[in-house]
Amino acid sequence: MLDKYKDLMEDCSMCNDQCVYGCPVFTINRTTTVYPGRKVYLARCIIKNEIELDENVQDVLYQCCSCGLCKTFCLYGIKGKPRDPVPLIQKIRHEIIKKGIKTDFVTEAELRIKEFGNLYGDVSNILEEVKATNKSGKNGGILYLVDAEMLAISPEAPKAAIQLMNKKNIKPIISDMLETGYDIKAIGFFEEAVSIAKNTADYLNNLSVSKLIVSSPKAFYALTEWYKEINIKINKEVILETDFFRNLLIVHHNEYKLRPSDIQNFIKNEGLVVYHDGSFMARYLKNFDTPRMLIKPLFTRYEELRTSREEARPLAPAVYPLGLSDDYLEKLANNRIVDIMELKPDYVITSDSLSYAALKKYWDKDKVLSIPEALLMSFVDMEK
Amino acid sequence: MKTKVYENNYNELVIEEMRKILPQDAVSTKIVDRLAVCHGAFNVEYKWIQAGKYPYIPDVVVWPETTEQVSEILKIANKNKTVVIPYGGGSGSVMGSVFFNGGICLDTKKLTKFILNAKGMSVTVGAGWNISQLEDELNRFGYTMGHFPQSMNSATIAGSVATSAIGTFSTKYGKFDDMLIALEVVLPTGEILFTKDAPKASTGINLNYLFLGSEGSYGICTEVTAKIWHQPEARKFSVYTFKTTHDGFEAVRKMVSLGQATLAVVRLYDEYESVFTIDAYKFEEGYALLYLGFEGRKDQVDLEMKISDEICLAEGGIYKGDQAAKQWERDRLDTSYGLGTTHLPNGAAESLEISASWDKLEDVWLAMRNAIAPYAQIIHVHFSHMYHTGGNLYCIIHTIRGKDSEDAEKNFLKCVKKSLDACVKAGGSISHHHGVGTLKSKWMFDEHNNGFEIMKKIKRAIDPNNIMNPPVLGLGGEANVG
Numbered sequence: 001m002l003d004k005y006k007d008l009m010e011d012c013s014m015c016n017d018q019c020v021y022g023c024p025v026f027t028i029n030r031t032t033t034v035y036p037g038r039k040v041y042l043a044r045c046i047i048k049n050e051i052e053l054d055e056n057v058q059d060v061l062y063q064c065c066s067c068g069l070c071k072t073f074c075l076y077g078i079k080g081k082p083r084d085p086v087p088l089i090q091k092i093r094h095e096i097i098k099k100g101i102k103t104d105f106v107t108e109a110e111l112r113i114k115e116f117g118n119l120y121g122d123v124s125n126i127l128e129e130v131k132a133t134n135k136s137g138k139n140g141g142i143l144y145l146v147d148a149e150m151l152a153i154s155p156e157a158p159k160a161a162i163q164l165m166n167k168k169n170i171k172p173i174i175s176d177m178l179e180t181g182y183d184i185k186a187i188g189f190f191e192e193a194v195s196i197a198k199n200t201a202d203y204l205n206n207l208s209v210s211k212l213i214v215s216s217p218k219a220f221y222a223l224t225e226w227y228k229e230i231n232i233k234i235n236k237e238v239i240l241e242t243d244f245f246r247n248l249l250i251v252h253h254n255e256y257k258l259r260p261s262d263i264q265n266f267i268k269n270e271g272l273v274v275y276h277d278g279s280f281m282a283r284y285l286k287n288f289d290t291p292r293m294l295i296k297p298l299f300t301r302y303e304e305l306r307t308s309r310e311e312a313r314p315l316a317p318a319v320y321p322l323g324l325s326d327d328y329l330e331k332l333a334n335n336r337i338v339d340i341m342e343l344k345p346d347y348v349i350t351s352d353s354l355s356y357a358a359l360k361k362y363w364d365k366d367k368v369l370s371i372p373e374a375l376l377m378s379f380v381d382m383e384k
Numbered sequence: 385m386k387t388k389v390y391e392n393n394y395n396e397l398v399i400e401e402m403r404k405i406l407p408q409d410a411v412s413t414k415i416v417d418r419l420a421v422c423h424g425a426f427n428v429e430y431k432w433i434q435a436g437k438y439p440y441i442p443d444v445v446v447w448p449e450t451t452e453q454v455s456e457i458l459k460i461a462n463k464n465k466t467v468v469i470p471y472g473g474g475s476g477s478v479m480g481s482v483f484f485n486g487g488i489c490l491d492t493k494k495l496t497k498f499i500l501n502a503k504g505m506s507v508t509v510g511a512g513w514n515i516s517q518l519e520d521e522l523n524r525f526g527y528t529m530g531h532f533p534q535s536m537n538s539a540t541i542a543g544s545v546a547t548s549a550i551g552t553f554s555t556k557y558g559k560f561d562d563m564l565i566a567l568e569v570v571l572p573t574g575e576i577l578f579t580k581d582a583p584k585a586s587t588g589i590n591l592n593y594l595f596l597g598s599e600g601s602y603g604i605c606t607e608v609t610a611k612i613w614h615q616p617e618a619r620k621f622s623v624y625t626f627k628t629t630h631d632g633f634e635a636v637r638k639m640v641s642l643g644q645a646t647l648a649v650v651r652l653y654d655e656y657e658s659v660f661t662i663d664a665y666k667f668e669e670g671y672a673l674l675y676l677g678f679e680g681r682k683d684q685v686d687l688e689m690k691i692s693d694e695i696c697l698a699e700g701g702i703y704k705g706d707q708a709a710k711q712w713e714r715d716r717l718d719t720s721y722g723l724g725t726t727h728l729p730n731g732a733a734e735s736l737e738i739s740a741s742w743d744k745l746e747d748v749w750l751a752m753r754n755a756i757a758p759y760a761q762i763i764h765v766h767f768s769h770m771y772h773t774g775g776n777l778y779c780i781i782h783t784i785r786g787k788d789s790e791d792a793e794k795n796f797l798k799c800v801k802k803s804l805d806a807c808v809k810a811g812g813s814i815s816h817h818h819g820v821g822t823l824k825s826k827w828m829f830d831e832h833n834n835g836f837e838i839m840k841k842i843k844r845a846i847d848p849n850n851i852m853n854p855p856v857l858g859l860g861g862e863a864n865v866g
Contacts, residue, residue: 010727014423014430016475016719021516021537030493030512031447032474033420041433042416050437051415060416073537078718 002047002095005088009047011076012040012085019070025063034063036070036085043092055103058096062105064089066186093188106187113192118148118179126151130174133159137171141210143236144172147219148179154353157370158215161241164376168248172213177203182222194230197222201232212236213244216353217279217287242290242351242371249294249375266298266378271346273299273374276336278352291351291371298378303343305336326361329354333362349374398464398488399444405456410447410494417445421489424476425535426823427722427732427796431789434729440482442469442489449494451568451576451606458604459574461488461851468572469853470600472540473514476547477734478821480599480856492542495606500525506565506581508609511542527612530557533817534717542605547819548597550776552716554769555640556648556679557613559817561596568607569595572847581609594842599819600853601860602846616679621649621709622689624701625662625671629654630746632672633767635699637742639676640770642695645688649677650770651712654749657764657780665708674701675709725762725782729789732796733762733782736803740812741774748812749777755806756781759799769816776816779803800824825858 002009017037020026025034032038042060045051066086074082097106112119130146144165146158165172177200185193204212212234214220220240227234275295277288296302336359340348349369350356359368369377402411412418422441423429432439448454461468467487474481483489495510498521507529509518515529515536522528532551533539543549544560545567557563566581579591595602626632632652639645651674653661658673667673676692678685693703725733740748749765756763762782769776781803783795800823804814808830815824829836836858843850843859854860 011723013433014425014427014726015723016425016535016538017473018535018537018717020473021514027517030496031417031420031445032471032491032493033417033445035420035474038420042419044433045419048436051419056414056416075718076720078715079720 002043002088002091005043005091008083008085008088009040009044011083012037013044015075015083018075019073022069022073024067024069025065029063033060036064039064039089040085043088046092053096053099053101055101058093058101058103058106061089061093061096062103062187066090090186090188094190095188097188109184109187110189113184113189113196116148117196119183119187120148120152123148123151123178126155127174127176127178130155130158130162133166134162134171134174135166137166137169139173139209140170142170142172143175143204143207143209143212144215145175145204145212145219146178146215149183149218150215150353151178154356154370157353157356157372160370160372160376161215161245164245164372164379167376167379173207173209175204180219180222180226182218182226185226197227197230197232201227201234205233205235210236212238213241214238215241217285221285240285240287240290242294243287245372245375246290246293265380267380268297269299269347269378271299272301272303272343273347273349274303274305274340274343274345276305276348276350276352276355278350278355291349294371295349295374298374299347303345305339305343305348329358330362333358337363347374395443395464395466398460398466401460401464402444402446402457402488405460406446406448406453410449410453412445413443418442418489421445421471421474421481421491422483424474424479424481426477426479426821427726427734428793428823429479429482430726431732431793434789440484441486442483443486445471445489445491447491447494451495451570454490454495454570454604454606455574455576457488457490458570458572458851462573462849465849466851467854468604468851470542470546470604472512472543472546473535473538475535475539475543476819476821478547478815478819478823480547480819480821481853482822482855484822484855490604492540492604492606495542497607500527500612502527504581505612506609507612508566508581508607509541511540511604511606511608513541515539515541515544522612523615526615528615529563529610530613531560531563531610532716534719537717541608541610545596545605545608546599547817550769550817552651552768553648553677553679555650556646558611559769560610563610564592564596564608565611566609567592567595567605569603569605571603572849572852576606577603597819599821599856601843601856603852616681618682618685619648619677619679620685620689621678621706621713622676622693623704623706623708624674624676624696625658625667625704626674626699626701627668627671629672629749631700632674633742633746635674635696635701636767636770636775638699639692639695641742641772643772645678645691646680647676647688647692647770648679649675649709651675651709651766651768653764653766657766661708665704667704667708668702671702673708675712677709677713722780722782725784726792728784728792730786730792730795731782731784732792733780734796735778735780735818736800737776737778737816737818738804738807738812738814739769739774739776739816740807740810744811745775745777748807748810751806751810752777752779752803752812755802756799759783759785759795759802761785777812778816820857822855825855828858 015037017035019036046053071082071084076083179196181193181196223234223238347367347369418441422438468490469481471481471489471491493512495512497510499508530553532553533549549560566579569577653673655672678688722733725731760781761784764780766778767775768778781799785795804827814827814831840859850860
C-alpha cells in the first residue's frame with residue numbers, strides 16, 4: 001500500500017533530523033517522538049509489522065500540522081531534492097482510519113465532517129453576518145471565498161475585506177461553499193475530502209465570474225496546488241486576498257509605496273505597528289512579502305515580531321479546530337505577548353488567524369488587527 | 385547481535401517512583417516514544433534498522449523540565465541501580481546513546497531556560513536548546529555564539545558539551561571548549577553542581593573539564609553558560625589551489641602560527657577529495673584545494689584577506705575567487721552523499737575525525753589513508769579545524785562490499801579499526817570533536833595510557849553504582865559492538 005514511499009522511508013530513517021529546526025510541532029512539543037524523520041521511522045516499523053497499529057501510533061502521527069517546513073529544511077533539499085514526509089504521514093492516517101482505529105479526536109472530526117461538511121461546526125450564522133457587510137458596488141466578475149476556518153476564528157478579517165472592496169466599488173459574490181477539503185484530507189479522510197473538493201469545484205465553476213479571491217493562504221494553496229494533484233480544475237483565475245489588495249492599492253516595488261492615485265485615499269497612522277508574519281502557508285507559497293507591502297505605507301513606524309515556528313500552529317491544520325481550547329489560546333497569546341511587550345506597539349497586525357483570536361482575547365482587542373482591518377482603518381475616501 | 389524484544393521490560397518500581405515526582409505525561413513506556421530515541425546518526429545504527437527489529441531500546445523515556453526533576457530522577461535511578469542515558473538531538477555519530485541494556489532515556493530537550501547576559505557577553509541556556517534555534521534567538525539581539533557544527537539543525541547545546549564539539553568557524557570563535565564558561569550538572573547521585581562563570585580562575589582544577597567530553601558518563605548537564613559575540617559586519621571567502629596537499633599544509637601552518645590574520649574558516653581538501661570540485665570549477669587537475677573564511681569588521685576582513693593572500697601565493701597557491709567556498713557555505717549541512725552509500729544494503733559511510741600536531745599531521749594523514757585503502761571504496765580527507773600547534777583531519781569513508789547490512793557493518797567497523805590503529809601508531813588523537821561513544825572506546829587506553837585508569841577512578845567516585853551511560857568512553861562497561 002505504501003510502495004511509492006519506500007525511498008522516503010529509507011532516507012528519513014537516518015538523516016540527521018535537520019528538519020526539526022523548522023518543525024513547529026517540535027518547537028512546542030520538544031520530544032524526539034515528534035521529529036518528522038522519526039515519524040517516518042515509525043511508519044517503516046508499521047509497514048514491516050514490527051509494531052502494532054494502535055491509538056498510540058495514531059496519536060503520534062497526528063502530531064504533524066502538514067505545514068511542510070520539514071521539506072524546507074530537509075538536508076536533501078540542499079541539492080534540490082527535498083524529501084516530504086507529509087504525504088506518507090497522511091496516507092498512514094488514512095490507513096489507520098480505514099482499519100477502524102479512531103481516537104476521540106478522529107471520531108469527533110468524522111462527526112463534524114458528516115454533519116457540517118467541515119471541521120468547525122455550524123458557521124452559517126457567521127457567514128450571514130459576513131454577507132450582511134457586502135452592501136455596495138458593482139460585481140465586476142468577482143467571487144470571494146472565505147473558508148470555514150476563517151469564519152470560525154477571525155470573521156472580522158473578511159468583513160473588513162468586503163468593506164474595503166465595497167469602497168473600491170466592488171461588490172463580490174460571497175461563496176456559499178466554505179470548505180476546500182484540504183484539512184479533511186490532512187486528517188486522513190481522503191474519500192470525504194475529495195468528495196467535498198469536487199462539490200466545491202462544481203459550485204465555484206458554475207458561477208459566471210472570472211476571478212476568485214480567496215481569503216486564506218491555505219485555501220489558496222488547496223485550490224491552486226492540491227486540486228491539481230487530485231485532477232480537479234477551477235475555471236477561474238484564483239487570487240490570494242493579499243495579492244488582490246496589493247494589485248488594487250499599491251505600486252509593486254521595493255519601497256512599498258502606495259499607488260499614486262490611492263495616496264489621497266489613505267491616512268498614515270501615527271505610532272508603531274508590529275507585524276507578525278504568522279502565515280506559514282504563505283511562506284510555503286513563497287508569498288510572504290505582500291502583507292509587508294500593504295502594511296508598511298500605512299504607519300509611521302514599523303517593526304516585526306520575531307519569526308517563530310510556533311506560529312505555524314502545532315495543532316494545525318489537521319488537528320487544531322478541535323483543539324481550539326481557551327488553554328491553548330492563552331498559551332499562544334502569552335508567548336506572543338512577551339515579545340510584543342518588548343516593542344510596546346500601538347497596533348499589532350497578524351496574518352495568522354489563530355494568533356489573532358488569541359491576542360484579541362488575552363491581550364488587547366482594540367490593538368489587534370488583521371491585514372484587511374488595517375487597510376480599512378487607513379482608508380478615508382469613503383465616497384470615492 | 386543481541387535482539388531485545390519490544391515488550392515492556394522495565395522495573396515497575398522505578399517507573400512508579402518517577403511518576404510520583406514528574407507530571408503525568410513526562411514518563412512514557414509507550415513503544416512509540418521508546419523507538420523514537422533508540423538510535424543516533426551512526427551508520428551501524430542504520431544497519432540495525434535495515435536488518436529488522438531494532439535490537440536496543442530504552443525501557444522508559446522521561447522528559448524533565450527542571451534541574452530539580454533531573455536530580456530526582458537520578459536519585460531514583462541511583463537507588464535502584466538503573467542505567468540512565470541522556471538524549472539530546474540524537475545526532476551523535478559514535479554510538480554514544482545506545483541502550484544496550486535498556487534503562488531510562490532522559491530526554492533533555494524540555495530544558496529550555498534562556499538568560500542573556502549582554503554586559504557579561506554570555507548566555508545561560510537550558511541543555512535542550514537546539515543549536516540553530518539558539519543562534520536565531522541570539523541573532524535577534526544582535527549576537528552570535530559563532531558555533532556552527534554540521535549537526536546544528538538537530539543537535540542540542542548540551543550535546544556540544546558532552547562531545548567537546550566544534551563548529552565550522554572554529555578558527556575565529558574557538559572550539560566549544562573555548563566557548564564554555566560555566567555549567568550546571570546533576571551528578572549521578574542527584575547532587576546539583578554549579579561551576580562559576582568567571583572568565584578565568586586560579587582556584588584549583590576547572591571542573592568544567594570533568595564534564596566537557598564526558599558523554600553523559602559523569603552526570604547530566606542541565607545548563608550551559610557560553611560566550612557570545614557581536615554579530616560580524618562582514619563575511620568573505622577566498623579559494624586557492626595548491627599543487628600538493630603538503631604545499632597547502634605549509635600555507636595554512638604559516639597563516640595560523642604567524643598570528644597575523646584571524647581566519648574564521650580554514651578547510652584544506654587533499655588531492656583526492658578535491659577531485660569533484662576541481663572538476664566542476666575547471667581548476668588544475670590533481671591539485672589540492674583550500675577554502676578560507678573571514679568574519680569581522682569590513683576593513684579588518686579585507687586586511688586579513690590580503691595577509692592570507694600573500695602567504696598563500698608565497699607557498700605556491702593559486703587564487704580562485706570565492707565561488708567554490710560560497711558553495712561550501714550553502715551546502716555545508718548536507719550529508720546526503722554519505723547517506724546515499726549507507727542506504728545501500730551492503731554500504732556504509734561515515735566520517736572519522738582525529739587530530740595531530742603539525743609535525744605529525746601529514747604522517748597521520750598518509751598512514752590512515754594507506755591503512756583504509758584496501759577496505760574502502762571511497763576515502764575523502766580534508767583538514768577543517770586548524771590551531772597554532774596542529775590540526776584536525778576529517779576522513780570520510782565509504783565501504784560497499786558483501787551482500788547485506790551485516791556485511792556492511794563488519795566492513796565499516798574494520799575500516800574504523802584499521803584507521804584508528806594507524807592514527808594511534810602515527811601519533812594522532814583518536815577523536816577531535818565527535819566524541820568516543822562506544823565506537824572508539826577500545827582505543828581509550830591507547831589514547832590516555834594510565835590517564836584512562838584515572839578517568840575510571842573518577843567515574844567510580846562520582847557514579848558508584850555505574851548508572852550513567854556506562855559503556856561510553858569505556859569507563860563503565862563493555863559495549864556490545866563489533
